[in-house]
Amino acid sequence: xxxxxxxxxxxxxxxxxxxxxxxxxxxxxxxxxxxxxxxxxxxxxxxxxxxxxxxxxxxxxxxxxxxxxxxxxxxxxxxxxxxxxxxxxxxxx
Amino acid sequence: xxxxxxxxxxxxxxxxxxxxxxxxxxxxxxxxxxxxxxxxxxxxxxxxxxxxxxxxxxxxxxxxxxxxxxxxxxxxxxxxxxxxxxxxxxxxxxxxxxxxxxxxxxxxxxxxxxxxxxxxxxxxxxxxxxxxxxxxxxxxxxxxxxxxxxxxxxxxxxxxxxxxxxxxxxxxxxxxxxxxxxxxxxxxxxxxxxxxxxxxxxxxxxxxxxxxxxxxxxxxxxxxxxxxxxxxxxxxx
Amino acid sequence: xxxxxxxxxxxxxxxxxxxxxxxxxxxxxxxxxxxxxxxxxxxxxxxxxxxxxxxxxxxxxxxxxxxxxxxxxxxxxxxxxxxxxxxxxxxxxxxxxxxxxxxxxxxxxxxxxxxxxxxxxxxxxxxxxxxxxxxxxxxxxxxxxxxxxxxxxxxxxxxxxxxxxxxxxxxxxxxxxxxxxxxxxxxxxxxxxxxxxxxxxxxxxxxxxxxxxxxxxxxxxxxxxxx
Numbered sequence: 001x002x003x004x005x006x007x008x009x010x011x012x013x014x015x016x017x018x019x020x021x022x023x024x025x026x027x028x029x030x031x032x033x034x035x036x037x038x039x040x041x042x043x044x045x046x047x048x049x050x051x052x053x054x055x056x057x058x059x060x061x062x063x064x065x066x067x068x069x070x071x072x073x074x075x076x077x078x079x080x081x082x083x084x085x086x087x088x089x090x091x092x093x
Numbered sequence: 094x095x096x097x098x099x100x101x102x103x104x105x106x107x108x109x110x111x112x113x114x115x116x117x118x119x120x121x122x123x124x125x126x127x128x129x130x131x132x133x134x135x136x137x138x139x140x141x142x143x144x145x146x147x148x149x150x151x152x153x154x155x156x157x158x159x160x161x162x163x164x165x166x167x168x169x170x171x172x173x174x175x176x177x178x179x180x181x182x183x184x185x186x187x188x189x190x191x192x193x194x195x196x197x198x199x200x201x202x203x204x205x206x207x208x209x210x211x212x213x214x215x216x217x218x219x220x221x222x223x224x225x226x227x228x229x230x231x232x233x234x235x236x237x238x239x240x241x242x243x244x245x246x247x248x249x250x251x252x253x254x255x256x257x258x259x260x261x262x263x264x265x266x267x268x269x270x271x272x273x274x275x276x277x278x279x280x281x282x283x284x285x286x287x288x289x290x291x292x293x294x295x296x297x298x299x300x301x302x303x304x305x306x307x308x309x310x311x312x313x314x315x316x317x318x319x320x321x322x323x324x325x326x327x328x329x330x
Numbered sequence: 331x332x333x334x335x336x337x338x339x340x341x342x343x344x345x346x347x348x349x350x351x352x353x354x355x356x357x358x359x360x361x362x363x364x365x366x367x368x369x370x371x372x373x374x375x376x377x378x379x380x381x382x383x384x385x386x387x388x389x390x391x392x393x394x395x396x397x398x399x400x401x402x403x404x405x406x407x408x409x410x411x412x413x414x415x416x417x418x419x420x421x422x423x424x425x426x427x428x429x430x431x432x433x434x435x436x437x438x439x440x441x442x443x444x445x446x447x448x449x450x451x452x453x454x455x456x457x458x459x460x461x462x463x464x465x466x467x468x469x470x471x472x473x474x475x476x477x478x479x480x481x482x483x484x485x486x487x488x489x490x491x492x493x494x495x496x497x498x499x500x501x502x503x504x505x506x507x508x509x510x511x512x513x514x515x516x517x518x519x520x521x522x523x524x525x526x527x528x529x530x531x532x533x534x535x536x537x538x539x540x541x542x543x544x545x546x547x548x549x550x551x552x553x554x555x556x557x
Contacts, residue, residue: 005436013429017422020545024418027553041554048549055542059428060535066368072381080388080546087395088554092402258375265382271498282487283393284494290390 012058016051023047038089045088049081100170100314103163107307110164111300114157121150123204128222129287130280134215137222147208151201158197164303165190167310168243175250182246185238192235200229230286230295231277233270240267240302259309262301269298372532380539387498387543391550394491398555401487408488409555413470416463417552421544423463427456428541431510431534438530439523447517450510453537457507464500468493488555495547499540506540509533 023044056073057063063070118124128140141147165187172183203225207218240263247260273295276286283289370377398405434449476489513533516526523530 004440005433009429009432013425013432016425020418020421020425023549023553024414027556028414044549044553048545051545052542055428055538055545059432059541060538061369061371061531064369066370069368069370069377072377076381076384076388080391083392084395084550084554087392087399092399256375257373258378261375261379262382265379268383269386271501272494275494279490282397282490283390284490289393294386 009058012054016054019047019051038091041088042085045081045084049077053077094318097314097318100167101311103167104307104310104314106160106163106167107303107310109307110157110160110303112157113160114154117150117152117154117157119150120153121147121204123150123154127287127292128226130223130226130276130285131287134219138211138215138218141208141218141222142211144208144211148205151205151208155198155201155205158201159194161190161194161197161303164307164310165194165239167314168306171254171310171313172243172246175246175252175254182242185242186246189235189239189242193239196232196235197229200225203228226286227276230291231274233273236299237267237270240264243306255309255313259305262305266298266302269294371535373528376532376535380535383502384539384543387495387546390491390495390498391546394495395550395554397487397491405488405555408476408492409552411471411474411476412492412552412556413467414552414556416467417548420460420463421548423456423460424541424544427453427460428538430456431537434513435530435534438517438526441523443517443520447514450514450517454507454510454514457503457510460503461500464496467496492551495551499543499547502540502543506533506537509536 026040026044026047053074056077057070060073062073115124122140122143128137132140168190169183169187172186173180176183203221207213207221207225244260244263244267247255247257247263272284272290275284276288276291279285279288284291286292430449430453434446434453437443437446437449471489471492477493510533513530516529
C-alpha cells in the first residue's frame with residue numbers, strides 16, 4: 001500500500017482517544033453504591049480490552065496477519081480481560 | 094567423526110542440566126518448595142538438619158549445573174561460525190557463560206556447607222542461608238549479557254545458521270531476569286527471592302534457554318553433518 | 331563436515347574458515363518457505379518475543395489484582411494518591427506516538443522519507459514527554475514518602491507494584507525509543523522499503539506493544555484500583 005494512511009486507521013486512533021477519555025471519566029467518578037464499584041470497574045476493563053485489541057488489529061496491522069498470530073493476540077486480550085474482570089468484580093469476602 | 098559426537102554431547106548437556114539439577118534439588122528438598130526469605134529460623138534450621146539428604150541432593154545439583162559448561166562451549170562454536178573472523182559476541186558469550194556457571198555453582202556449594210554442621214548456631218545458619226540464596230538469585234548481569242550476545246549474533250547472521258526465533262527467545266529470557274535484584278528489597282511476596290516473579294520465573298526461563306539451545310544446536314549439528322543437506326546448501330549458493 | 335566451497339586456511343582453526351563468497355550468497359534454503367495466508371509484520375520470531383513480553387506483564391498485572399483483593403480499601407486510597415491526570419495524559423501521548431508510527435510506516439512504504447522522518451521524530455518526542463511526566467510522577471510519589479517498600483502490606487504493596495510495573499514499562503519505552511532512533515537512522519540513509527521492511531515493521535510493532543502495555547497498566551493501576 002503506497003498511499004496515505006487509510007481513514008480506518010485515523011478513525012481507530014480517534015476512537016482510542018475517545019475511549020481513553022471515557023475510561024478516565026469513569027475512573028474519576030466515585031462509586032455510588034457497593035455494586036456500582038464492580039460495574040464501573042468491569043466496564044473500564046472491557047473498554048481498555050477493546051482499545052488494546054484495536055491497537056493490535058489496526059496499528060500492529062494484525063488484521064492482515066496469518067490467522068494464527070491474530071488468534072494468539074486475541075486470546076491474550078481475552079484471557080487478561082476475563083481474569084481482570086473476575087478478580088475485580090468477584091466480591092472479596 | 095569424533096568432533097561431531099562431542100558437539101552433539103555438548104548440545105545434549107543443555108537439557109541434561111535441567112534434568113540432573115532438578116533431580117538433585119528434589120532430593121535435597123530445595124524443590125518443590127524452597128526456603129524463602131520469610132521462612133522462620135526454625136524452618137531454616139530444620140531444613141538443613143536433614144544433612145545427609147541435603148548434602149547428597151545438592152552435590153548432585155552441582156554436577157547438574159556444571160553441565161552448562163559444555164553447552165556454552167558448543168554455543169560458542171556456532172557463534173564463531175556465525176560471526177566469522179572477529180567473533181567478539183562468541184567470546185562475550187563464552188566469558189559470561191563461564192561466569193554464569195560459577196554463579197550457579199558457588200551458592201549451591203555454600204548451601205552444602207551449611208548442611209555440613211547442622212548443629213551450628215541458628216543465627217549463623219540463617220545468615221549463611223541468606224547469603225546462599227541471594228547469591229543464587231541476584232547476579233543477573235552475566236546471564237543477561239550472555240543471552241543478548243546470542244540473540245544479537247543470531248539476528249545478525251545472514252546465513253541463518255540457527256533459526257531466528259531462537260534469537261528473539263534469548264532476548265525474552267534476558268528480559269525475564271530483570272526483576273531478580275528486587276529480591277534484595279523484599280522479604281516476602283512475589284518479588285522476594287522465592288517469589289513467583291523471581292525464583293520461579295527465572296527457573297522456568299533459564300530451563301527454556303537450556304533446552305531450546307540444546308535442541309536447536311543438536312539439530313544444526315545434525316544438519317551440517319548430513320551430506321544431503323550440505324549438498325543442497327552448496328548447490329543453492 | 332566441511333562445505334565443498336569452503337576456503338581452507340591452514341593457519342586458522344576450522345571454524346574460522348570463510349565459506350568462499352558466503353556473505354554474498356543468499357542463505358541456503360533448508361526447507362521450502364511455507365505459503366502464508368497473511369503478512370507477518372516484522373518477522374515471526376519477533377512475535378514470540380512480543381507475545382512473551384506481553385504475557386510476563388499480564389502475569390504481573392494479574393498478580394497485582396490478586397494482591398488487591400486482600401486489601402481493596404487501602405489499594406483504593408493508595409491509587410487516589412497517584413496523579414490520575416498525568417496517567418491519562420501519558421496514555422494519550424503514547425496513543426499519539428503509536429499513530430505517528432503507523433503513519434511513518436506508510437510514509438516509508440511510499441518512499442516519502444522526509445515525511446517519515448518527521449513522523450518518527452514526532453513519536454520520539456512523545457516518548458520524551460512520557461518519560462518527563464513519569465519522572466515527575468516518580469518524584470512526587472517518592473517525596474510523598476511512597477517507595478517500593480520492603481513491606482508487602484497495604485499501601486506498601488500497591489506502590490511496590492506501581493513502581494515495578496511502571497519501571498519495567500519505562501525500560502521498554504527506553505528500548506523502544508532507541509529502536510525508533512535506529513529506524514530514524516535508516517530513514518536518513520533513505521534505505522528502500524524492501525530492504526528495511528522487516529526491521530521497520532518490527533520496530534513499529536514493538537512500539538505498539540509499549541503503547542498497549544501502558545493502556546493495560548493505566549487501566550488497572552490508576553483507574554480500576556481507584557474505583
